[in-house]
Amino acid sequence: MPESWDVELQGVTKYFGSVVAVEGLTLRIQSGQFYSLLGPSGCGKTTTLRMIAGFEHPSQGIIRIAGQDVLGIPPYRRNVNMVFQHYALFPHMSVEENVAYGLKQKKVSVPEIARRVQQALAMVQLTGLERRRPHELSGGQQQRVALARALINRPTVLLLDEPLGALDQKLRKAMQLELKSLQRTVGITFIYVTHDQEEALTMSDYIAVMNAGRLEQLGTAIEVYERPRTRFVADFIGLSNFFRGEVIRSEGGLVVAVDRRMHLALPPHSGARPGQRITVAVRPEKVRLAPVSSDAPSGLVGRVASSTYLGEQTEYRVGVNGLGTIIARRQNSEIDSATPRLAAGELVQLSWALESSLILPEEGVASHEREG
Amino acid sequence: MLRPTTDRAASPSASRWLVLPAGVWYFFFFVIPLSFAFIFSFGHRGAYGGIELGFSFDQYVRLAQPIYSKTFLTTLAMASAGTLGCLILGYPLAYFLATRVHRHKLLMLLLVIIPFWTSFLIRTYGITILINDRGLLNTLLMNLGWVSEPVRLLFTPWGILLGLVYNYLPLMVFPLYVSLERLDKTLLEASKDLGAGRLATFRNITLPLSLPGVIAGLMLVFIPLTGEYVVPQILGGGKILFMGGLITSQFVSTRDWAFGSAAAVSLIVLLLLVITVYMRRLGRRAEDPFA
Ligand SMILES: Nc1ncnc2c1ncn2[C@@H]1O[C@H](COP(=O)(O)OP(=O)(O)OP(=O)(O)O)[C@@H](O)[C@H]1O
Numbered sequence: 061m062p063e064s065w066d067v068e069l070q071g072v073t074k075y076f077g078s079v080v081a082v083e084g085l086t087l088r089i090q091s092g093q094f095y096s097l098l099g100p101s102g103c104g105k106t107t108t109l110r111m112i113a114g115f116e117h118p119s120q121g122i123i124r125i126a127g128q129d130v131l132g133i134p135p136y137r138r139n140v141n142m143v144f145q146h147y148a149l150f151p152h153m154s155v156e157e158n159v160a161y162g163l164k165q166k167k168v169s170v171p172e173i174a175r176r177v178q179q180a181l182a183m184v185q186l187t188g189l190e191r192r193r194p195h196e197l198s199g200g201q202q203q204r205v206a207l208a209r210a211l212i213n214r215p216t217v218l219l220l221d222e223p224l225g226a227l228d229q230k231l232r233k234a235m236q237l238e239l240k241s242l243q244r245t246v247g248i249t250f251i252y253v254t255h256d257q258e259e260a261l262t263m264s265d266y267i268a269v270m271n272a273g274r275l276e277q278l279g280t281a282i283e284v285y286e287r288p289r290t291r292f293v294a295d296f297i298g299l300s301n302f303f304r305g306e307v308i309r310s311e312g313g314l315v316v317a318v319d320r321r322m323h324l325a326l327p328p329h330s331g332a333r334p335g336q337r338i339t340v341a342v343r344p345e346k347v348r349l350a351p352v353s354s355d356a357p358s359g360l361v362g363r364v365a366s367s368t369y370l371g372e373q374t375e376y377r378v379g380v381n382g383l384g385t386i387i388a389r390r391q392n393s394e395i396d397s398a399t400p401r402l403a404a405g406e407l408v409q410l411s412w413a414l415e416s417s418l419i420l421p422e423e424g425v426a427s428h429e430r431e432g
Numbered sequence: 433m434l435r436p437t438t439d440r441a442a443s444p445s446a447s448r449w450l451v452l453p454a455g456v457w458y459f460f461f462f463v464i465p466l467s468f469a470f471i472f473s474f475g476h477r478g479a480y481g482g483i484e485l486g487f488s489f490d491q492y493v494r495l496a497q498p499i500y501s502k503t504f505l506t507t508l509a510m511a512s513a514g515t516l517g518c519l520i521l522g523y524p525l526a527y528f529l530a531t532r533v534h535r536h537k538l539l540m541l542l543l544v545i546i547p548f549w550t551s552f553l554i555r556t557y558g559i560t561i562l563i564n565d566r567g568l569l570n571t572l573l574m575n576l577g578w579v580s581e582p583v584r585l586l587f588t589p590w591g592i593l594l595g596l597v598y599n600y601l602p603l604m605v606f607p608l609y610v611s612l613e614r615l616d617k618t619l620l621e622a623s624k625d626l627g628a629g630r631l632a633t634f635r636n637i638t639l640p641l642s643l644p645g646v647i648a649g650l651m652l653v654f655i656p657l658t659g660e661y662v663v664p665q666i667l668g669g670g671k672i673l674f675m676g677g678l679i680t681s682q683f684v685s686t687r688d689w690a691f692g693s694a695a696a697v698s699l700i701v702l703l704l705l706v707i708t709v710y711m712r713r714l715g716r717r718a719e720d721p722f723a
């Protein structure tokens with residue numbers, strides 16, 4: 061395979077004593093991609109980054125950077141730079157000295173360093189703050205210094221470990237866009253670690269969803285959101301309603317018998333076979349709610365248990381006999397006299413488009429087996 | 433009614449009382465004796481010892497005599513050498529304890545202070561047994577054939593230096609250990625990530641960030657060393673006089689309180705001078721809000 065990847069992990073496993081931090085991880089990261097590692101706390105994201113940077117050594121497996129096996133190459137000889145979670149700016153150095161640090165180590169000439177520091181600071185809009193110390197900067201500014209300090213070295217790959225984690229919501233959003241456009245401008249491969257699914261969805265070209273040290277699903281933002289392959293992914297990325305049951309044949313085609321009385325229709329070409337036990341996932345925003353009009357309603361009917369105003373949306377919890385609680389979300393902008401707000405206690409009719417049903421393997425027999 | 437207690441505790445009028453016990457202590461045992469010394473230094477020795485108050489600079493003029501200024505210089509030189517010795521031995525030790533020891537850290541720190549559990553005098557006399565002409569050290573060196581006759585250490589400046597470093601090393605190690613221990617290890621990783629090897633990382637990050645600890649250690653060792661008189665007495669055999677020894681003898685044996693006070697006041701002034709100059713130079717480099 062003469063294919064060239066900027067970073068390639070092949071069956072990488074990392075043990076800390078008896079703790080398995082990363083297990084059998086295989087990733088191929090193309091040049092120029094914005095690649096996210098997404099997963100809950102403790103799933104091994106930081107450990108993966110640290111292995112690429114050279115701070116940890118894989119217990120098993122191979123890591124290649126620009127095609128070269130980096131086994132035994134210390135961090136200071138890898139053409140990779142890292143933006144640390146808490147930035148790790150040098151407190152005793154000015155902004156300028158922080159940013160110049162990498163070039164100084166490479167013995168770049170003084171005028172060249174000065175020129176590139178100016179360039180890097182302009183890129184992250186920090187011109188004029190050269191003489192400040194890190195503690196004299198806001199969180200967002202510190203973040204930019206950390207970025208400039210890493211990018212000035214023109215690494216093959218930039219590693220970012222939850223770089224926006226310490227910022228408030230609004231600044232986070234602004235920095236997300238800025239980071240993304242910066243990445244497009246410089247064209248450097250970004251490997252971006254986050255546990256925030258929204259962040260990963262908005263920024264990434266490609267997402268690797270991790271769970272308990274393993275790869276759960278790989279794909280573009282649309283793929284992992286619209287076509288999650290495991291219950292974990294459907295649950296972690298966005299909310300989902302889950303229904304477990306057995307696939308049976310009925311007049312209209314295949315259905316899932318969630319309960320003896322409750323049957324959910326399956327989309328055509330779902331690939332499910334009769335007798336199989338599966339989980340059906342439906343996103344709350346795909347669930348439609350309508351006030352019950354007739355006296356003898358058909359289909360799914362439930363009673364609104366609670367409604368929660370979320371700003372842009374309202375979330376309804378609807379109790380349905382045989383299915384439990386179903387969560388539905390409605391855009392508040394769609395509320396008008398024809399579709400009024402629903403009140404607790406109201407009877408409602410629930411429905412969703414057939415193709416909104418995501419078919420997942422039953423939990424426990426997902427894409428991988430877990431050994432004890 | 434519930435009242436928040438936190439803002440009361442934080443109010444300046446309440447926290448002011450916290451300094452009271454220490455304030456009283458310092459007033460009675462530091463400010464008053466020091467004032468006495470200051471006043472005494474302008475007086476004269478009484479006919480039967482003690483003090484006759486007055487106002488003259490006679491004692492200070494006496495101090496300017498070569499024999500006494502030599503004592504001043506000896507004191508400063510020996511204290512500086514002892515401090516330097518503590519730093520040279522202490523820094524690597526503190527660095528090792530802070531960065532390389534992961535298990536039994538407390539035990540290792542305990543080992544550093546265990547010598548302090550024995551009396552200062554006993555420890556210092558103990559050294560005479562080690563370094564005298566027929567002591568352990570010389571026996572070893574001669575048996576190994578490295579020297580043909582005993583190395584003279586006891587009753588020489590080197591012997592004193594050895595005793596000073598031995599006794600004061602923990603005072604250097606602790607502040608160094610603390611500053612190295614709390615150094616954010618991700619800064620070292622950031623440095624390596626940016627292309628600096630181990631040595632460059634030490635020079636650029638570890639050393640400057642441990643400077644506050646270095647300064648504290650130097651102070652903690654240097655200041656008491658200038659007042660030291662037990663070690664030069666025992667290991668120097670009374671041949672090498674420190675200011676501490678001079679002052680003690682004035683008060684205890686010669687009973688010339690005026691001269692003793694003048695010597696003490698001069699020593700304090702001299703120390704203040706040295707420290708100010710040195711803080712100005714090092715302090716600027718260590719000016720670090722995170723420390
Ligand atoms: N140095 C270490 N020694 C022992 N265990 C470790 C070490 N570093 C990480 N681990 C363990 O490895 C697992 C993965 O840790 P890692 O830091 O990679 O998680 P993460 O995905 O970055 O989590 P978070 O989102 O909370 O930062 C965790 O169970 C953690 O406790």
Ligand SMILES: [Mg+2]
Pocket residue numbers: 105106107221
């Ligand atoms: Mg992490």
